[in-house]
Amino acid sequence: MIELLAQTGLNAVYAASYISLVAVGLVLIFGVMGVINFAHGELFMAGAYVVVALYAQRFVPFFIAVAAGLVFVGLLGLLMERALFRPLRDNPLGGLVASIGFLMILQALAVMGFGVRMEYIPPVTQEVIAFSDKVRLPISRLYVIIAAVVMLSLLWYFLKRTRFGWALRASAQDPQAAALQGISVTLTAKIAMFIGAGFAGLAGALTAPLVSVNPYMGHSIIVTAFIVIIVGGVGSLEGAVLASIVYAFVHTFVTTFYDGVIADITGLMLMLIVLIVKPTGLFGSADRA
Amino acid sequence: MLLEMRDINVNYGKISAIRNISINVPEGQIVTIIGGNGAGKTTSLRAMSGMLPLKSGEIHFEGKRIDGMAPHKIVAHGIAHVPEGRRIFPDMTVEENLRTGAFLRKDKAKVENDLKDVFERFPRLHERRRQRAQTMSGGEQQMLAIGRALMSDPRILLMDEPSMGLAPVIVEEIAVIVEEINARGLSVVLVEQNAVLALELANYAYVLESGNMALEGPASELHDNEHVRAAYLGL
Numbered sequence: 001m002i003e004l005l006a007q008t009g010l011n012a013v014y015a016a017s018y019i020s021l022v023a024v025g026l027v028l029i030f031g032v033m034g035v036i037n038f039a040h041g042e043l044f045m046a047g048a049y050v051v052v053a054l055y056a057q058r059f060v061p062f063f064i065a066v067a068a069g070l071v072f073v074g075l076l077g078l079l080m081e082r083a084l085f086r087p088l089r090d091n092p093l094g095g096l097v098a099s100i101g102f103l104m105i106l107q108a109l110a111v112m113g114f115g116v117r118m119e120y121i122p123p124v125t126q127e128v129i130a131f132s133d134k135v136r137l138p139i140s141r142l143y144v145i146i147a148a149v150v151m152l153s154l155l156w157y158f159l160k161r162t163r164f165g166w167a168l169r170a171s172a173q174d175p176q177a178a179a180l181q182g183i184s185v186t187l188t189a190k191i192a193m194f195i196g197a198g199f200a201g202l203a204g205a206l207t208a209p210l211v212s213v214n215p216y217m218g219h220s221i222i223v224t225a226f227i228v229i230i231v232g233g234v235g236s237l238e239g240a241v242l243a244s245i246v247y248a249f250v251h252t253f254v255t256t257f258y259d260g261v262i263a264d265i266t267g268l269m270l271m272l273i274v275l276i277v278k279p280t281g282l283f284g285s286a287d288r289a
Numbered sequence: 290m291l292l293e294m295r296d297i298n299v300n301y302g303k304i305s306a307i308r309n310i311s312i313n314v315p316e317g318q319i320v321t322i323i324g325g326n327g328a329g330k331t332t333s334l335r336a337m338s339g340m341l342p343l344k345s346g347e348i349h350f351e352g353k354r355i356d357g358m359a360p361h362k363i364v365a366h367g368i369a370h371v372p373e374g375r376r377i378f379p380d381m382t383v384e385e386n387l388r389t390g391a392f393l394r395k396d397k398a399k400v401e402n403d404l405k406d407v408f409e410r411f412p413r414l415h416e417r418r419r420q421r422a423q424t425m426s427g428g429e430q431q432m433l434a435i436g437r438a439l440m441s442d443p444r445i446l447l448m449d450e451p452s453m454g455l456a457p458v459i460v461e462e463i464a465v466i467v468e469e470i471n472a473r474g475l476s477v478v479l480v481e482q483n484a485v486l487a488l489e490l491a492n493y494a495y496v497l498e499s500g501n502m503a504l505e506g507p508a509s510e511l512h513d514n515e516h517v518r519a520a521y522l523g524l
Contacts, residue, residue, distance in 0.1 A: 166389045170378045177376035180338060182364035182393035182441065 003134040008256045009249075014141040016248035017148035021203040022221055023228040023240040024152065025196035029077075031172035031235050032192035033085050035095030039103040040225060041218025043197045047073045047204025048213045049110055049119075055208075056121045066205040073201020076106075077193035085193070086186065103218070110215035119213040144206045151199060152241065159237070168192060172235075224251075227271045233284025243282060246270070290349075291316045291476050292337065292368075292445055297346035299329075299336050306332045307500045310346075314445065314478055319471050321479040321487040321508065323521060324497035330480040331373055333497070334447050337478070338370040339363040351444070365393050369443035373450050373480075375434040379423035383414050386422050386433055390440030400440070407436040410466070428459035435466060445476040452483045464490060484521035488512045496521070 022044055029037045037043075050069035054060040060068075080102060088094040127139040159165040171178035171188040179185055211217065228247050232239025247267055254263035274281060292314040299306045307329035314320045322330045335341045337348060339360040348356040355363055360370075369390075378386050387407060391400045408415035411432045417425060422433060431451055438446055448467070452460040460483070467490055471477050481487035488494055488508045496504040496517060504511065511517045 163388070163392060166381065166385050167392055169381055169385075170389045173378045173380055174376055176340065176360075177372060177378065178389075179340070179360040180364060180370045180372060180376075181389050181437070182361045183389070184359070184361045 003132060004256070006131070006135045008253055010135065010137050010141075011256070012245075012249040012252035014144055015252055016245040017145045018203040018207050019221075019224055019228060019248055020241045020244035021148050021151065021199045023225045023232070023244050024155065024237055025199035026225050027229050027232075027235060027237055027240045028155075028168075028192050028199075029196040030229075031237075032168060033081075033095070033189055034092050035085055035088075035099065036092075037080075037196070038096060038099040038222070039080070039106060039218075040196075040200055041220075041222030042103045042106040043073050043076060043200040043218075044204035044221050045110060045213075045215065045218040046076060046106055047201030048208040048211075048217065049114060049204075050201070051205045051208040052114065052119045052121060052213055056119065062124045062209075066202065069205030070198045070202040073204070074194040074198030076201075077195075077197025078190055080197070081189050081193040085189065107215050107218070114215070116215060119208075121209040121213060124209050140209060144203075144210075147202065147206055151202065155195065155199075155237075164188075164191060224267070227267055229281075230271050231274045231281055233281025236281065236283035239281055239283030290314070291351060292478070293347075293349040294333070294337065295347045295349075297333070297336055297348070298344040299332050299341050300344045305344075305500060307336075307497070310497070310502055312478075312495055314476055315493075317471070317474055317476055318492040319467070319477040319479060319490055321481060321491035321494045322497060323481055323484045323487050323494060324503075325521075326482070327499070328497040329500045330497055331449055332500075334370070334449050334478065334480050337447055338368055340370075364441055364443075367442075367444035368447065369438035369441045369445070370447040371434045371438045371449060371451065373453070375427075375430045377422045377430050377433050377437065379421065381422055382419050383422055383425070383433055384418040386437050387414070387418075387440050390437035391442075394442060399442070403440055403442060407439055410469070411436055428455050428462065431455065431459075431463060432466070435463075435470075439470070443475065445478065446470060447478045447480075449480045450482060451479070452481060452486060460486065484517070488517075488522075 022040065026037060026040045047069040050072050051065045054065035054068055055062050084098040084102060085095050088098055123140065125139045129137045129139065129142065159169055167178065167183045168188050168191055170181065171183055171185050175185050228243045229240050231247065232243030247270065250270060251263045251267050254266045290313050294310060294312040297310045298308055310333055312333065322333055324330050332341060336343055339358050343356050347354060350366055350368060353366065355366060378389065387404060394400050413429050414433055414436055422430065425433065451463050464486055467477060467479065479487055479491060488511060491508040494506065494508045494511045495502060496511065504517065
């Protein structure tokens with residue numbers, strides 16, 4: 001029993017890792033741009049397809065394919081900023097609708113380029129860290145955990161310790177006052193979109209060999225990400241990370257001990273309970289929500 | 290002339306907010322814009338820093354035309370705006386707020402020096418430098434907003450209602466700060482509802498009434514003007 005708990009715990013840490021990468025990007029984009037990016041799940045999917053195209057089909061080394069996934073999806077983020085969100089600034093609802101359109105375009109492109117099927121991606125490594133007979137952590141999952149810890153730490157350092165990080169937070173908190181300090185809101189929007197989209201691409205690329213890659217894989221991750229950022233408090237990066245961990249543990253344990261459908265329901269119940277008890281989310285404040 | 294506004298018109302949608310406003314700010318002086326609620330004081334100030342588009346008119350700063358520039362470009366020319374309601378960054382620390390004011394500056398050594406200066410001028414900000422800005426009192430937040438503006442190393446400071454919502458003791462403190470800043474050679478444009486305070490501090494004053502320039506002159510003269518005394522000074 002202890003071993004099953006330990007194994008399920010490891011699985012939850014893995015899930016928390018990629019969920020928080022996706023959710024933090026979504027929160028960053030919402031904070032700085034003021035729009036809810038519905039295409040975020042498809043950015044995750046695009047990252048996975050970069051690995052399909054480069055690693056599975058063209059035998060590029062896995063980590064180079066993953067880096068390409070981050071950069072390529074980051075550039076997709078810049079494209080969204082320029083083509084959708086900049087013309088629709090001051091119109092958050094318009095931005096949201098445009099992002100839904102972009103989601104459909106990305107899905108259609110994936111279908112046209114790769115077809116509607118599950119992609120086979122050869123495993124990156126079969127190695128496993130065996131803590132005991134029944135408690136095992138595959139190295140390919142460890143990569144995801146390490147990447148999440150490293151990238152989230154880098155993001156934290158960037159936001160708290162660098163000039164451009166302060167600029168990003170300033171324009172998230174008060175865009176007009178930020179402009180009065182000489183901060184170009186367009187510049188901070190670009191940075192937020194590149195990082196936010198890039199993180200989603202990274203998560204998609206890293207998990208590609210571990211999940212079923214298909215053009216519609218963005219759906220379940222975006223639902224999870226929405227639950228997580230609502231639980232964490234919309235606009236709070238710390239909240240998003242904490243809520244990712246809570247959600248991943250609840251979901252993974254319920255899946256293991258009951259089943260996946262009950263786990264989805266439990267996740268939604270968790271969100272509802274938080275909304276009833278603390279409508280601004282765990283870390284949210286009323287003025288930002 | 291350091292800053293020159295010529296025949297400015299600003300509209301909010303189809304409604305005219307200010308009409309044919311001309312304001313001159315000589316080097317090293319304090320110029321004040323007074324007037325009642327909705328007279329167009331804040332609008333005039335926001336036009337100077339590029340936050341509002343002009344319908345017509347020109348703004349020149351140190352001989353360069355700056356109207357039509359984005360606000361973040363205008364800051365780079367040496368115009369710092371302390372906005373109405375202070376608008377500090379609530380979730381950032383006091384020090385982060387101040388350093389954000391120096392966002393455009395490349396002269397790192399001088400930035401550190403200026404930060405030291407601000408902390409000396411406002412010891413309260415130094416005590417609270419690691420604290421989140423929203424946890425401070427109104428007066429402290431106003432000092433932070435002024436400090437943040439000074440961190441851009443400006444040639445001119447635009448201040449919008451620095452006394453608003455503050456206790457009389459704190460208002461006195463702010464007044465002293467404005468005088469000190471000006472004594473160091475910085476020009477100031479002061480928008481105030483508190484006309485007594487504004488005329489006491491300023492060299493020259495403009496009086497706005499429902500979007501029009503009603504009166505202008507040296508502050509001491511306006512202080513003795515019958516209309517100003519009756520309408521704004523309550524004497």
